[in-house]
Amino acid sequence: MVKLSFLDQIVCFHFFSFQWKIEIILKDIDQWNKIIEQLGTPPREFLCRLQPTVRNYVENRPRYSGYSLDRLFPDQLFPPDSEQSKLTASLARDLLGRMLIIDPDKRMSVDEALNHPYINVWYEDSEVNAVSFYLLFN
Numbered sequence: 001m002v003k004l005s006f007l008d009q010i011v012c013f014h015f016f017s018f019q020w021k022i023e024i025i026l027k028d029i030d031q032w033n034k035i036i037e038q039l040g041t042p043p044r045e046f047l048c049r050l051q052p053t054v055r056n057y058v059e060n061r062p063r064y065s066g067y068s069l070d071r072l073f074p075d076q077l078f079p080p081d082s083e084q085s086k087l088t089a090s091l092a093r094d095l096l097g098r099m100l101i102i103d104p105d106k107r108m109s110v111d112e113a114l115n116h117p118y119i120n121v122w123y124e125d126s127e128v129n130a131v132s133f134y135l136l137f138n
Helices: 006-039 052-059 089-099 110-114
Strands: none
Touching: 006 052, 089 110
């Protein structure tokens, strides 16, 4: 067994830590590329708000127009449309489309998502305004 000096241990730790950080960054870049290939390159107004190094990277990548939500989420991925529940594939796609906007300033908020017609079908006032379990026993 090789015994490393304290200094060697620190150097090894920093080397492996650096290597791990590079792997994380490369995985993030790979995810970014996959996202923009599907959803399209973000608009210039969003790119202008990015840090210069990130903006430079994105602007030097190929531009993608993205796919339509109908192609990304075809009807067969959803339950059949139902008049009773008012759940339709088009409502589901609308919700997904608003949630998948890259620009957080334009993306649907959590409250907006919870009030969307596709989600709101399951809203129960008695559940939302129920007495807290914590309050019952304290």
